[in-house]
Amino acid sequence: MRAFQVTSHDTPPAVQEVPTPEPKKGEIRVRIRACALNFGDLLMMKGTYQATPPLPFILGMEVAGEVESLGPDTKGPAVGSKVLVFGGQGGLAEFGCYPAESAVPLPDSMTFEEAAAFPVAYGTSHVALDYRARLQEGENLLVLGAAGGVGLTAVEIGKLMGANVIACARGAEKLEVAKKMGADHLIDAGSEDIRDAVKALGGADVVYDPVGGDQFKAAFRACRPEARLLPIGFASGDIPQIPANHLLVKNLTVMGLYWGGYMAFKPQVILNSMRTLFGWHAEGKIKPHISHVLPLEQAGEAYELMRTRKSTGKVVVTVE
Template sequence: MRAYQVTDHDQPAALADLPRPSPGPGEVLVRIRACGLNFADLLMQNGKYQETPPLPFTLGMEVAGEVVETGAEVTRFAPGDRVAVFGGQGGLAEFGVFDAARAVKLPEGMDAVAAAAFQIAYGTSHLALDHRARLAEGETLLVLGAAGGVGLTAVEIGKVMGARVIACARGADKLEAARAAGADHLIDAKTDDIRAAVRDLGGADVVYDPVGGEQFTAAFRACNPEARYLAIGFASGDVPQIKANHLLVKNISVLGLYWGGYLSFRPEVLTGSLATLLEWYAAGKITPHVSHVLPLEDAAEGLELLRSRASTGKVVITID
C-alpha cells in the first residue's frame, strides 16, 4: 500500500510502499478514502508535537473509510461499515489499523470528505465552547483565526449555541467565509485594531484563540469581567506568556483545551460531544467547510496550504 511517511524530522515526508497491515485484538482495518489535514501534522512532521510518534510513521490524524477486517474482540463493527476514526497518525495511507474504540459509524448522507473534515475541528470547538467555557446564549464570543480549520467551526457552533459572534481573520476572502458561517461582526486582523474593535462592540465574554502571539494580547485586553479565554493553539508560532496579576483585575479565567487528550482520561466527554455534533450535522445545523480536496500524491501541497494559511476551513486528502 502507499503511505505518506516521515522517516527524518529534518526531511519532508514522502510516499512509500509498505506492507498492508492486519488488525490485532480490539482493532479494525480500514480502507481509507479521505484524510483531514491539521496544523498538528506540520508540528508532528518536524518532531514538535506533544504526541509525535517514533520514527518512521505515517502522517494523518483523522480519516474516513470502510471497515475491511476486524480483529478479535471487536463487536461494534463489521466489514463494510462506513466509519470515521481519530487515529492520531496513519491516515495518509490506503489502509490503516486503528483502535476500534476510536471509530464511529457515519450517518446516512455523510460522505468521506465531510467525515474526514469533521472530528477534530468540530470536536475541538464544541468541547471548548460547551464543556470548558460553558458559553451561554446571548454572550459575546470572539473567535480569532476565524477562517481556519477550527476557527470556522467555532463561529458555526457559537451561533448554534446562541452567542453573538465576532470573527477575526486576515483579509476580505477569509472574513467572507466567517460571515457565511454565521458571524455577526467581522474584524480584519491585517488592518483593524482588534482591541479597540472588540471593545467598541461591547467586549468579549468568551475568546476562542488558536493563534496566540500579538492577537492574544489584543483580545485579552478586550475581555469583559469574568470572561473565559480559551487557549486552543498557537498558529502564529508565538506562545503568549500570561501575567497572573492581569487575570485578577477582571476575574478572567484562561482555559486550555487539547481535544485528543480526553481519550486518555475522560473519553466519555469526547464521545458524547461527537454524538451531539453528528446529530447537529444530520439536522443541517452544521456543515463542514472544505476549501481544498487533493489526491494523496499532492499531500505536500496540502500541508503547505496549512503552513502558508492559504486555506479556509479544512484541507482534505482523498485516497483512491
C-alpha cells in the same frame, strides 16, 4: 500499500510503498477513503508536536473509510461498514489499523470527505465552547483565526448557541467565509487594532484562540470582567505569557483545551459531544467547510496550502 510517510524531521515527507498493517486483537483494519489535515501534522513533521510518534510514521489524524477486516477475537463494526476514526496518525495511507472501540459509525448524512473533516474541528470547538466555557446566549464570542479549520467551526457553533460572534481573520476573502458561517462582526487582523475593535463592540465574554502571540495579547486586553479565554493552539508560533495580576483584577478565567486529551482520561465528554454534533449535522444545522480536496499523491501540496494560510476551513486528502 501507498502512504505519506515521515522518515526524518529534516526532510519533507513523501508517498512511499510500505507494508500493509495487520490488525491485532482488538483492532480493525480500515480501507481509508479520506483523511483531513491538521495544523498539528505540520508540528509532527518537525518533531515539535506534543504527541509526535517515533520515526518513521505516517501522517493523518482523522480518517473515514470502510472496515476491511477485524483482528483475532475482535468484536467491532461489521466488515464493509463505513466508519469515522480519530487515530492520531496513520491516516494518509490506503489502509490503517485502529482500536475497534475508537471507530464511530458514519452517519448516512455524511460523505467520506465531510466525515474526515468533522471530528477534530467540530469536536474541539463544541467541547471548548459548551463543556469548558459554558457559552451563554447573547454573550460576545471572539474567535481568532476565524477562517481556519477549528476557528470556522467555532464561528458556526457559537452562532448556533446564540452568541454574538466576532470573527477575526486576515484579509477580506477569509472574513467573507466567516461571515457566511454566521459571524455577526468582522475584524481584519491584518489592518485593524483587535483590542480597539473588540472594545468598541462591548468587549469579549469568551475568547476562542487557536493563534496565540500578539492576537491573544490584544484579545486578553479586550475582555469584559469574568470573561473566559480558551487557548486552543498557537498557529502564530508564539506561546503568550499570561500576567496573573490581570486575571485577578478582571476576575478572568483561562482554560486550556486539548481535545484529544479527553480520549485518554474522560472519553465520555467526546462521545456526548459527537452525539450532539452528529444530530446537528443530520438536521442540516452544521456543515463542514472544505476549501480543498486533493489526492494522496498531492499530500505535500495539501500541507503547503495549510502552511501558507491559503486554505480556509479544512483540507482533505482522498485515497483511491
